[in-house]
Amino acid sequence: MFGGTEYMEINMGPQHPSTHGVLRLKLKLDGETVISCEPVIGYLHRGVEKICENKTFFQGQIWTDRMDYCSAIGNNLGWAEAVEKALGVTVPRRAHYIRTLLAEFNRIASHLVWLGTHAMDIGALTVFLYTFREREEIMDLFEDFCGARLTTTAFRIGGLGQDLPAGFEKAARAFLARFPACIEEYETLLSENRIWKKRTIGVAKLNAEDAIALGVTGPMLRAAGVAYDIRKAFPYAAYAEMDFEIPTRTEADTYARYLVRMAELRQSCRIIAQCLDGLPEGPVMAKLPKSLKSEVVEIYHPTESPKGELGYYLVGEKGGTQPYRFHVRAPGFANLQSLAPMVEGGLVADVIAAVGTLDVVLGEIDR
Amino acid sequence: MSAPGFPEMTLTQTLLIAALQCIAVTAFVFVLVPLTTFAERKVLGYLQVRLGATRIASGLHGLTGGLNRGMWAMGKVPVLSFLRGLPFPIADVLKLFVKEDIVPDKADRLVFIIAPGLTMVASLAVFAVISFYPGVLFVFPHWVPILGGCPFAGTAADVNVGLLFVTSIASVGVYGIVLGGWASNSKFPLLGGLRSAAQIVSYEVPLTLSLLAPVVMAGSLNLRELARILAGLPLMDASGQLLTQIHPLQSIPLFIGFFIYLTCGFAETNRLPFDMPEAENELVAGFHTEYSAMRFAFFYLAEYTNMIVVSAMASTLFLGGHHLLPFGLQRVIPESWPILGTPNLLFFVGKIVFLLFVFIWVRGTLPRYRYDQIMAVAWKYLLPLSLVNLFLAALIRFAW
Numbered sequence: 161m162f163g164g165t166e167y168m169e170i171n172m173g174p175q176h177p178s179t180h181g182v183l184r185l186k187l188k189l190d191g192e193t194v195i196s197c198e199p200v201i202g203y204l205h206r207g208v209e210k211i212c213e214n215k216t217f218f219q220g221q222i223w224t225d226r227m228d229y230c231s232a233i234g235n236n237l238g239w240a241e242a243v244e245k246a247l248g249v250t251v252p253r254r255a256h257y258i259r260t261l262l263a264e265f266n267r268i269a270s271h272l273v274w275l276g277t278h279a280m281d282i283g284a285l286t287v288f289l290y291t292f293r294e295r296e297e298i299m300d301l302f303e304d305f306c307g308a309r310l311t312t313t314a315f316r317i318g319g320l321g322q323d324l325p326a327g328f329e330k331a332a333r334a335f336l337a338r339f340p341a342c343i344e345e346y347e348t349l350l351s352e353n354r355i356w357k358k359r360t361i362g363v364a365k366l367n368a369e370d371a372i373a374l375g376v377t378g379p380m381l382r383a384a385g386v387a388y389d390i391r392k393a394f395p396y397a398a399y400a401e402m403d404f405e406i407p408t409r410t411e412a413d414t415y416a417r418y419l420v421r422m423a424e425l426r427q428s429c430r431i432i433a434q435c436l437d438g439l440p441e442g443p444v445m446a447k448l449p450k451s452l453k454s455e456v457v458e459i460y461h462p463t464e465s466p467k468g469e470l471g472y473y474l475v476g477e478k479g480g481t482q483p484y485r486f487h488v489r490a491p492g493f494a495n496l497q498s499l500a501p502m503v504e505g506g507l508v509a510d511v512i513a514a515v516g517t518l519d520v521v522l523g524e525i526d527r
Numbered sequence: 528m529s530a531p532g533f534p535e536m537t538l539t540q541t542l543l544i545a546a547l548q549c550i551a552v553t554a555f556v557f558v559l560v561p562l563t564t565f566a567e568r569k570v571l572g573y574l575q576v577r578l579g580a581t582r583i584a585s586g587l588h589g590l591t592g593g594l595n596r597g598m599w600a601m602g603k604v605p606v607l608s609f610l611r612g613l614p615f616p617i618a619d620v621l622k623l624f625v626k627e628d629i630v631p632d633k634a635d636r637l638v639f640i641i642a643p644g645l646t647m648v649a650s651l652a653v654f655a656v657i658s659f660y661p662g663v664l665f666v667f668p669h670w671v672p673i674l675g676g677c678p679f680a681g682t683a684a685d686v687n688v689g690l691l692f693v694t695s696i697a698s699v700g701v702y703g704i705v706l707g708g709w710a711s712n713s714k715f716p717l718l719g720g721l722r723s724a725a726q727i728v729s730y731e732v733p734l735t736l737s738l739l740a741p742v743v744m745a746g747s748l749n750l751r752e753l754a755r756i757l758a759g760l761p762l763m764d765a766s767g768q769l770l771t772q773i774h775p776l777q778s779i780p781l782f783i784g785f786f787i788y789l790t791c792g793f794a795e796t797n798r799l800p801f802d803m804p805e806a807e808n809e810l811v812a813g814f815h816t817e818y819s820a821m822r823f824a825f826f827y828l829a830e831y832t833n834m835i836v837v838s839a840m841a842s843t844l845f846l847g848g849h850h851l852l853p854f855g856l857q858r859v860i861p862e863s864w865p866i867l868g869t870p871n872l873l874f875f876v877g878k879i880v881f882l883l884f885v886f887i888w889v890r891g892t893l894p895r896y897r898y899d900q901i902m903a904v905a906w907k908y909l910l911p912l913s914l915v916n917l918f919l920a921a922l923i924r925f926a927w
Contacts, residue, residue: 170714192718192898283799283895289575355800355894508718509897 181522228524270466278516378468561616580612643825646703708814719813734791754848759855792837838882
């Protein structure tokens with residue numbers, strides 16, 4: 161024979177059906193086996209952090225919508241709370257509850273997008289349409305609340321711009337009543353499906369040690385057996401008053417992450433039901449001074465986004481109306497670093513499963 | 528060659544009849560393929576709680592706008608809105624015809640151009656031997672010039688090695704895929720071509736073995752005879768002497784063989800859950816990534832034609848062919864019964880349509896296997912199973 165081996169280098173993305181936006185993967189292949197994998201990011205970089213440093217505290221929130229566009233309300237919540245911490249504003253209890261409620265709805269919506277696209281990448285086309293049917297209802301709820309569906313800018317600094325609209329609670333309860341059956345419907349298509357299990361069990365493993373070393377958070381970490389959830393570890397909004405569990409698995413593979421996220425859907429339903437039941441009366445907006453001026457502060461405010469730890473780092477200057485320095489600790493960015501160790505040595509098809517299980521949204525990674 | 532009971536035909540008549548039969552079979556395929564793509568849109572649509580294609584011929588503008596406006600004006604729902612989406616295949620074909628035909632700069636031009644034709648021709652040629660109806664479908668009335676009184680057989684070429692012809696011609700189709708993937712001189716098509724080479728060659732083995740079981744039972748390779756024997760009916764010669772009839776127990780290997788054959792058929796036609804060569808989420812579009820316009824359409828048509836071939840073969844060999852009941856159970860219905868007891872073109876086509884529905888149904892339900900798992904399924908499960916099935920068929924044949 162000719163001696164020597166040559167590897168095939170292949171660019172998966174940025175234009176590719178299953179890299180979720182504009183992720184580019186430089187793959188080095190030996191036949192079907194992945195020798196090395198290098199994610200190339202930055203195709204969606206807009207400089208959100210720098211822009212926010214030149215916007216007032218009120219205007220900044222609009223830019224957080226456009227980071228992880230699948231969970232805009234979760235981003236809004238983190239921003240609003242970080243700014244409120246910086247300004248020393250106390251938010252009314254009712255506003256906290258409504259924020260929690262909406263953030264959990266958003267978690268469901270985000271997980272539904274993940275489930276649909278992940279299943280579609282592995283070839284189960286129908287799940288995608290089923291999940292988007294339910295997501296549509298959540299989007300309608302958001303539209304009811306704040307007029308926007310995707311880029312919500314749902315909150316105000318100091319509370320909410322408006323109370324829940326009439327009929328919102330009824331629609332939310334109707335959704336909660338229907339949704340568990342929907343989760344079961346997805347699970348009948350996937351959980352015990354032999355092909356689904358073959359494609360996910362043991363695929364893209366990432367044990368707890370590596371996950372922590374790489375800064376991986378969220379369902380990825382919980383599927384490795386680490387029960388770390390910001391909502392419990394550093395409660396914010398109304399989470400301290402909520403009763404819910406942190407689903408964990410120990411297998412640390414794609415199937416375990418699937419199970420964890422499915423369990424989180426159910427936990428989110430629980431939290432929403434508690435918010436609706438225990439919704440306190442009162443105002444939804446704090447009394448604010450005419451002009452918001454910050455002190456000299458340095459704040460790191462972590463929140464649990466559907467993808468993991470979404471942290472807002474904010475430095476304020478004396479009398480400033482804008483952040484002096486703003487940085488986002490995006491969960492997707494840290495999680496993406498685990499892609500290479502997860503897929504190297506695996507097959508090309510596993511790369512697709514791994515990208516799906518990461519739940520990447522490039523808007524948040526590139527910012 | 529002339530059907531029994533009919534006068535000898537002249538050369539002109541023979542050639543004309545042959546040409547007409549070719550046209551009839553091709554027309555059948557080219558009508559069924561667009562309808563299948565339409566059905567795929569609609570069936571997948573309803574499986575996925577959406578409507579599928581709706582946006583053609585139901586609007587108030589364009590070619591059919593006048594009709595629709597008129598019917599709305601009369602207070603009626605336009606008749607076309609019930610069929611909306613049906614003209615989609617026509618629109619698709621028109622679009623593919625007028626699109627620019629791109630041959631990549633670095634491609635191997637000759638092979639690149641030949642490959643789609645190879646796949647298409649191979650899948651079409653199979654229909655020559657498929658028996659749509661045993662014997663004569665109809666006789667031309669006497670007022671027809673030249674052909675008056677000539678029989679029109681339900682099989683274009685009633686050859687006695689039909690099954691062999693089908694398996695050998697159908698396996699030529701993979702060359703088109705491999706060559707297309709190679710000639711594109713591009714990375715994703717190359718991966719797709721390699722995958723399909725491995726996959727289709729692997730699945731050919733259990734596929735052929737599963738077809739061998741019926742052959743062992745019936746002792747014939749002629750698809751017309753196979754259909755009758757495997758339906759469970761006795762095959763007589765001209766003098767009424769019983770030639771062969773399968774044992775009732777043969778229903779068991781037929782039943783198992785059907786599922787082996789169908790599974791392999793999914794792999795041979797590159798359909799989910801075995802659509803490795805074109806796995807869109809991994810390889811963009813696999814072997815035909817670089818193809819456009821009619822050359823792409825050829826691959827696309829070939830895939831659907833192959834689905835029809837697999838369905839036709841499964842229905843001939845396992846589902847009773849032109850007879851009503853599958854798996855050799857037709858023996859329970861006396862042949863004297865009208866309609867139910869006699870062979871019928873509609874039974875055959877109906878089974879093809881049902882199997883095409885199964886293809887779409889599975890696509891809407893199952894995820895995709897991984898490349899190495901597909902190989903494992905073929906070599907570890909299907910191959911031993913089809914061997915056991917073949918042994919079972921032989922055992923029943925020679926023990927009883």
